[in-house]
Amino acid sequence: MKTKLTSLLGIEHPIILASMAWVTNAEMVAAISNAGGLGTLGPNAGARVVTKDVDETGERLREQIRKVKALTAKPFAVNFVVGAAGLDKEFSDRCIEVGIEEKVPVAIVSQGSAKVLTARLKEAGMKVIHVCASVGHALGAEKAGVDAVVASGTEGGGHSGFDQNTTFTLVPQVARAVSVPVIAGGGVADGRQLVAALALGAEGVYVGTRFIATEECPAHPRYKQAILDSRDGDTFSIRHGSMAKPGSGNSGFTSERRGSLRMLLSDKFREMIIAHGGQLDFSQMAELQKAVPMEKGGSITAAAFIYGDPELPFWAGGQGVGLIDRVIPCGELVAKIMGEAEESLRRIKRVEST
Ligand SMILES: Cc1cc2nc3c(=O)[nH]c(=O)nc-3n(C[C@H](O)[C@H](O)[C@H](O)COP(=O)(O)O)c2cc1C
DSSP, X not given: OOOHHHHHHTOSSXXXXXXXXXXXXXXXXXXXXXXXXXXXXXXXXXXXXXXXXXXXXXXXXXXXXXXXXXXXXXXXXXXXXXXXXXXXHXXXXXXXXXXXXXXXXXXXXXXSOTTTTHHHHHHTTOEEEEEESSHHHHHHHHHHTOSEEEEEOTTSSEEEETTOOOHHHHHHHHHHHOXXXXXXXXXXXXXXXXXXXXXXXXXXXXXXHHHHSBSSOOSOHHHHHHHHHOXXXXXXXXXXXXXXXXXXXXTTOOTTTOEEEEEEOOHHHHHHHHHTTTOXXXXXXXXXXXXXXXXXXXXXXXXXXXXXXXXXXXXXXXXXXXXXXXXXXXXXXXXXXXXXXXXXXXXXXXXXXX
């Protein structure tokens, strides 16, 4: 399938692996790129234990990038987080230096304003895709010179926008507002949704949760099984950051960075939500961030995503979970999505002719 996105990136199919912390590695990324999509190394790719060392973070990323290059000659991406001073900026800066040194072909930039990194990454020769959760955010990214934007809807797993715009409403509004290619993200798990995204004005899709249920994904089997077991009502989303202006106590949450976090609704979360009168806010979630031992990765996300700790079912997942019923290889998944898209296009033609 040819779209503006496939031409821009030199890929065969308009499917991008969304940036995901912990649950990507070089093998997974290369498998997706080799299958004609675009694999993306997310934060902590290939790691099993957290590090608080900035240089080690950079060297871990370098090792993963080199591994991807050894496994594929096709384009791939690395996620760079914009970063906030005092929070993650130092780590982010080091990863960018490594990405530039290693000549990464595509940068997917998330969690912040496109003004911060776009020029530097473009000068280094990268194609830059910025993840946006509102029309204003996308317009700002276009102005900053990005090559494409992801319109990231609230259906998506993990981090998405504070305003909780749905993919179905956000994509056509962003596509109307900007002239760079738009990529639809949030809740996309099959080829019918790829065709729907194209109908809404997108040039491709940005897929996270569906790729966790693959053989190459380093997520713990309990996490993968939780995705297979989840149905349409089994995710929930909480906001972080606030409507308040940056600098008013919301450390690290600039207007582009504040957002919502969508998780799988485990029994533990159900109990917490009931105990908090039907609601949960980010600070209550953060209570779970108690010290996690190094043998469980040293962070709550590693403990959940990589070690599958049933006491810490902190599993991110999008509303597309109800569409996911099998763990299959990444290459087979890319082919499956494209096959479903072709079938969907045939179906639309049949509807048209009757
Ligand atoms: C396990 C997991 C981890 C994620 N980690 C990140 C991250 O580190 N940075 C980021 O920008 N987005 C992150 N996201 C959000 C994804 O990039 C993407 O927006 C989302 O997965 C798309 O929706 P989907 O999961 O329904 O496909 C994460 C999502 C998941 C499911």
